[in-house]
Amino acid sequence: MITFDDVSLSFGRHELFKNISLELRGGKIIAVTGANGAGKSTFLKLAGKIIRPDSGEVKFPADKKIAVVAPEMxxxxxxxxxxxxxxxxxxxxxxxxxxxxxxxxxxxxxxxxxxxxxxxxxxxxxxxxxxxxxxxxxxxxDIWLLDEPTANLDDAGREKFFQAIQAAKFDKIILLATNDRAEVDICDEIIQLPF
Amino acid sequence: MKLFSSRFKQVVAILRKDFLIGMRQRATFAAMMMFALTATASLSLSTGGAFVEPKFLAALLWVVIFFAASAGIAGTFDDEATAGTLPTLKLYADAQAILFGKMIYVFLSLVALTIFILPIFLILFDEPTENFLLLFTTIFLGLIGLAAAGTLTAALTTSATVKGGLFPILLFPVTLPIFLPAISLTEISFTSAAFDMSSLIMIAAFDSILITASSILYDYL
Amino acid sequence: MNKILILLTAAIIAAIIFLVPPIKGLGDLAKIIFFHVPTAWVSVIAFFASAFFAAKFLRTSNFSFDKLSERAARLGFIFVLLSTISGAIFSKLTWGAYWNWDPRQTTIFILILIYGAYLTLRAAVADEKVRAKVSAIYSLLSILTVPFLVFIIPRMYFSLHPSPVLNSSGRIEMDSIVLIVLIAAVVDATLIFIQLMRRDFK
Missing domain, CATH: 1.10.8 (Helicase, Ruva Protein; domain 3)
Structure with a gap:
């Protein structure tokens, strides 16, 4: 489980997240959707502690390991x-x-x-x-952070990928940032940004 | 202990990866060697075979090493940042493993640089070295500190938007406690005068402080 | 506080001009030493202050400490330049040359290099969060050199510099009036530094 405890983050004057508290549970694929600039990628990075919030805290057990598929990685x-x-x-x-x-x-x-x-x-x-x-x-x-993972894939590639994460999701927390219909459809839960 | 051994494996993996890439992409390495060669040649040509005071020669040697090293190690993190692999590396490897992997790689490239340039330097300036053991020990200890401070400095300058010349400006003051005694010890190794052990000990002490400080400060980056 | 400082400074300048006896054989310009010593003192204090606030920033991530660290470095840079120039003038009068790599000249020159490197680094990093972290780390890295340089430099460079006010024999070799004015000037400069640090931070 990943816990957001009163998390705030801003870039310069722009407040992206303000006092967010929520829990992300395992065993599911969670879609993170929202317009460009709504902070999908940033939300994923906060969840994985890749960036720190300005205030508040993101928590998950110390032995949980993270993997990321993102365009900048x-x-x-x-x-x-x-x-x-x-x-x-x-x-x-x-x-x-x-x-x-x-x-x-x-x-x-x-x-x-x-x-x-x-x-x-x-x-x-x-x-x-x-x-x-x-x-x-x-x-x-244990935690997968996937940022628009199938944007450059053909249909066969997408199918392979969907199968793979469906099979893997039971012992993991999977966050999938996307606006793609097909990607959202395989998710069990949706987080809509901005909050 | 488990943490230590997993970090050690990461250090080895990063070191091996950097070697592989270094061998395939020889530009950085070639630039460092050629810089040293060009600097040495220009100094030697301009003195035209005239006798150069050992004191002056010792200083020249360290100036050549410093600037060639700067050219070679400034991009230690920049290359990965430009290629976009640095975030991936930081995600999968422990920060300390990255620092030490890079530091050891930098140290070994500086050793290679010295092995290349030192004989050329001594031959071109026709300098009969009296105390080789002292010369090697001095350079060895000096390069350790240069690698430690250089790796952290390279990590600092990676986020800079204006890079031209920044690296040597930052590195020089921090490595002065190495250069000053190293230059006088190198001079002594040329002339076989009696040397002061405390200077060597001091370089070694400063080396260990630089390594420790780099390790502590890198975690804040 | 500002008014008191202006008065104190004026009083010290008056004392230097009218009260302090001329230094033998050096003329009135040699009284620049009363400017040189306090500015040198402040440039060292500012260096430590900058590193202290840098450490505070890294521990707390509170950006006002970063601002303080930067301000200390900027002030330190100005003071070290003033001190170097005044020192060089005094050096010309007493030793006949503006510069001769005396240990203290060497040290102050290194201080200029470190301050310069620190401020260049700040100018070169655009992102303010990154700039704060990176410059704090550099500040702390550079302060590590101090104990070593203090140890190395006097061994490597021959000194002509006058002994510090309190020299190793513990004897004070100065007129008491000169000493009092000098100490007052150092205190005054330190207070000016503190006052400049506090500006806008009340």
Whole structure:
């Protein structure tokens, strides 16, 4: 569970959040929707303690790990797909075997037998996004923060992704910032911004 | 203990990743080496083989190392910030692991820089070094402090919007307690005069203070 | 408070001109020492004040401490420039050269570099939250050099600088009138610094 306790945050003179208190429970996919500039991405970052509020506090148990898929969270262009996967898994204390890697690729629809040793700089936007999902699935996080996750994906990619998060949601807190109809439809709960 | 070992694994992973990228994207490294070579060559050409006082030569060596290092390590965090990978790295790795991974990488690149430029420098200026052990120890200790202060300074300048020349301006005053004794020890190593152990101890002490302070202050960033 | 300070300052200037005997062989301009010593003192005090408020800011994230840290550094920078110039003039009169890398000249020069670096860093960071953090960290990093420089510099540079007021032998080698005026000037400069720090923060 993630708890917002009287959280306020402003950028310069613009008050984005004022005295927000709420609880986000696990086992569900929670959509965060709202117009551009309403603070969807910022809400996700607050929830993951990636940024601090000006006042108030965001709380979740210290042993909960976070994973994020967001446009500004880039992966390494001059490493190959497999090197990226292995690196991020290693940071979270996991050593991926060759089978693990192929299986992860399968789950997100990325053929790592062919593209595994290709540097990411040669990947299309959609392939990068699939690789980011593979990293997300590999790191065993308890809290997933997904910012417009399927914006660059084709229908097959979306379908794979929806399946993957539906299957994973039961022991996780999943926040999904989006205005996309199809993405909202798979969510169990909706938070509409601004509050 | 578990926390320590997981951090240690992260440090190793970051170090390995930086090496891989450094080998593939040689520009930073090449620029640092060429900067050192150009500086050394310009100094040597302008003195035209005339005798240069050991005291002056020792200072020149450290000036070359300082500015070449500045060129090489200013971008330690900038490269990742520009590529957009820094937020991802900060999310998945512990802050201290990032700091120490980068610091060790910076230190090793400075060692490589010195291995490259020191022989060239000594040959071009025709300087017969008397006490190699002292020279190596001095440079080794000096580079540790330079790496510690340089890594934190590089993290500070990453958020600056105006970068030109900022890094050496910030780094120089902070590393003066290393340079002053290091220059006199280097001079002594050229001339084989008796040296003062306390200067070496002081550089080592300042090194450890810089490492500790960087570690504490980085958490506030 | 302002009026008292103006009066005190005027009284000290009068005392320097009329009361203090001319310094042997150096002429009246040498009385600039009464300006040099207090400004040097304040530039060091301001350096520590800036670092103190920087630490306070990092602990509390209260931006008024950042403002205080910045103000102390700006004032310190002005005082260190005044002190360096007045010191160089006094140096020309007594040693015949404006600059000769005396330990204290070296120290004050490093202080100029640190103040300059700190203010450049502030100017270079646009985001005010980031600027506050980054400059506080630099302020604390730079103050670590002080004990080492105090130890190193006197060993490396030969000194011609007059002994401090209270030298190692503990004897005071000054006319009592000179000493009193000098101490009053230091106190006055410190009060002026404090008053400038308090402005707008009442």
């Amino acid at each position: 880039k992966i390494y262009d001059n490493l190959t797909a497999i090197e990226n996967l292995k690196f991020f898994a290693e940071l979270r204390g996991k050593n991926l075997s060759a089978e693990n890697i192929l299986e992860l690729g399968e789950r997100v629809g990325l053929n790592l037998e062919t593209f595994g040793n290709v540097r990411v700089e040669n990947f299309s936007t959609g392939m990068r996004q699939r690789l980011k999902f593979a990293i997300l699935l590999s790191v065993d996080a």
